[in-house]
Amino acid sequence: MAATAESVAQVEEIRKYKHGWETDIEMETAPKGLSEDTIRFISAKKEEPDWMLGWRLKAYRHWLTMEEPTWAMVDYPTIDFQDIYYYAAPKTTEGPKSLDEVDPELLRTYEKLGIPLKEQEVLAGVQGAPKVAVDAVFDSVSVATTFKKELESHGVIFCPISEALKEHPELVRKYLGTVVPYTDNFYATLNSAVFSDGSFVYIPPGVRCPMELSTYFRMNAKESGQFERTLVIADEGSYVSYLEGCTAPMRDENQLHAAVVELITMDDAEIKYSTVQNWYPGDENGKGGIYNFVTKRGACRGDNSKIRWTQVETGSAITWKYPSCILQGDNSVGDFYSVAIANNAQQADTGTKMIHLGKGTRSRIISKGISAGKAQNTYRGLVRMGPKALNGRNFTQCDSLLIGDRCGAHTIPYIESKNRTAKVEHEATTSRISEDQMFYCRQRGIGEEDAVALIVNGFCKEVLQELPMEFAVEAQKLVGISLEGSVG
């Protein structure tokens, strides 16, 4: 994009949402709207096996019988599901064989995102710097996956799910939809019908994944929806840390993002799943922005297995997301650490579900919600101790911070205990930044905005420190940026 006088104004805009550019590349899209033909088109494009198409169509037919949920504390105009492109892909005839074949415009996109997509860049980095394998999803397709060879030598499968469908169909078929069935909820069912790509991870027994796995999602094409599907399986005794990041260009109209993430851990396995969500939140008046309706669920199938969700939610006009854990295995552990920041006209309704089924299962929920401007931020969570959850244990803490007198913070926890030996504790507070804290910072010469960022970072510290180190720094900056303009 040529630098003209007009772009000065744009630079000013980008200061507010720094990922607000779009990339001009040729896109191939499915016809607008949703029908069985669209689904057949997507499935054919992906050269999927017949059972996959059958599954998608079953989901679609079920979706037609469902109603859009209205229970969340979010307010938005009705979505016209026929006015969305369900498939948008950068126009390359074949999937890229190597990075050289990837559209250079796209690579520049990722450079702007700061993704260390090119392996050599990472390798040329500081000695001993942690390696991160990246799967980049651009609109609906995965465009490049790095470090595949090194991962393969450990037996780790990390690839786009469309590729996994071709190369490891038996694995995908065995696990897909077993945690989030296609009948689960309105958006998950929609996703089951139209998902186009996403990441697939399989860690074989006893393997500790040698590096962080990461996916970057970027929504680019106009009026398109992004429906990615992620499936992570940690077999017995394995470990993986997985991170996803999301950005989108600034547009006036709203874009729909309805993803599904399924995690499965076998005996003694552990998955650490971290999200830094920074979709475009819309402007100050709530124009534009992403509708982020995501279903994320993990099943601790094996004994002593562990799933940890960490999320930093700063973007999206609307966030509707409840990463959950089904603690089936005895002594399995589920953790949920969340920071949700809603500024301006953003609305966030997020939380978790911890379903304790096995003996000695434990869960911990730490949720920090921050509302500023006219934003509404809701924590909604469920902790359920089943009759067999002998000695189950849950601790929940959800704190809300209010910045400004026009925003709202809501807490709606459901706590159900059917086992007397289970111990459930829940505590929640809501307050604003105290004048004492502000005064203390201001008196030491810290500007008002910096002081707020400092205090908020302190408020979120418990969660931020759960992120992989290299992303924790980024998340801290994001917290600061998200709250710019919320005081004074």
Add this chain to the structure above:
Amino acid sequence: MPDLIPISSPGAAPADWLAGWRTGPAATASETPEWLQSARSAAAGNFERMGLPSRRVEDWRYTSLASLAEQNLDWSPPSVDVTRESLPALVFGREADCRLVLVNGEVRPNLSSIPNLGDGVVLTSLSNALGEDDDRVLRFLRQRLAEDGSSLKILNDSWLLDGYVLIVPDDTTIDMPIEILSVGTGGVRPPAYQPRNLVIAGRRSHVTIVEYHIGLCIGSYFANIVTDIDVGPEAIVRHCKVQDESKEAIHLALYSARLDSSAQLDSFSFTLGSRISRNELRVRLEGLGAYCRLNGAYLVRENQHCDHTSVVSHASPETSSDQLYKGVLDGQASGVYQGKVVVHADAQKVEAHQMSRALLLSETSEVSTKPELKIHADDVQCSHGATAGELDAEALFYLRSRGIPEIRARQLLVEAFLNEAIDAVALAGMRLPLEQNVVRWMAERSGP
């Protein structure tokens, strides 16, 4: 701010209930003023449309009324002959100076003893107050009838016939506690009754109400009670409710209160009885500096189900609320606490705290808790906490290591657990009898 949301329930209105209404006195009484008759009819129509709340209705998620719908209820039960002697003279060991008695929702002057409570104080039956065209009662009642509510409130509207009315004029303090004894009796078919009670406390007035709900039978009956409370500026209303209905009874009580500036409402509910019970408090803090304290303790066992629901709306700045509910569950009993605190926009300097604790004594008991905060102002301090679990093993060990037998140790711990809530009862004379009930309840337990 939609806080007291009208609850639309997709459930069906049982046909025999509607038939019961059409042939009952609420539809057929001849001397009823026209406005009241049309209000009842409108409510009956609304109830027909709304039906009984099913568990798909968020507010009734944890309490099922399916068994109620199946009962062959008697909507116009014959007047039961209750004598003064058959009433427990000493309810909870206390002789009452002032007592108003209701039998199956109908005020019985012959069983009541009401002394002169002071100039302008009114303690009477609703039917009486309506007959005398008391302007305060009519104005208040019309206003409340116009309000939306759950289908059970609407059902009560449609049956509005009797209940008690208490009016305390401005600057009046009533020293003696006003005792309301509500008696349920069985019948060939389980009687259904729906008293509508009104409490109006004037500016700077003080009053204490003690409500007993007891059953004079072992059978089933259905009480759907609505009490509207209006607390004037700087007035203080203390309310203590003891619910010890028959083991098969279904007791649904709604207390709907509005508080003016610097007004105080202190409510305590003690639950022992009923097969299914719900104590629902809806409090609007409308005046600057209003305060409410809602506490409760419950002991349930066998197949009892006990629900405490509260909605506190902080509609004005500098209002505050405190809630503490503690429950002990045994057998296959289930307990529910749903508390919602709503802070309206511009209601700054609000303080609101909620706490719910439940103790599960048996393998098969269960508890569900939903403490909600909805906050639209920023200068607030709100918190809630909830716990559920069994008796602390270490505390039990401590007592046993000092030679206290296990059964006694458990009793001591349960008593101590509930006393935290009972200690907050404003009426000092009530604490000891309540504590004695806890002791007795624990002593009746068979197993450890």
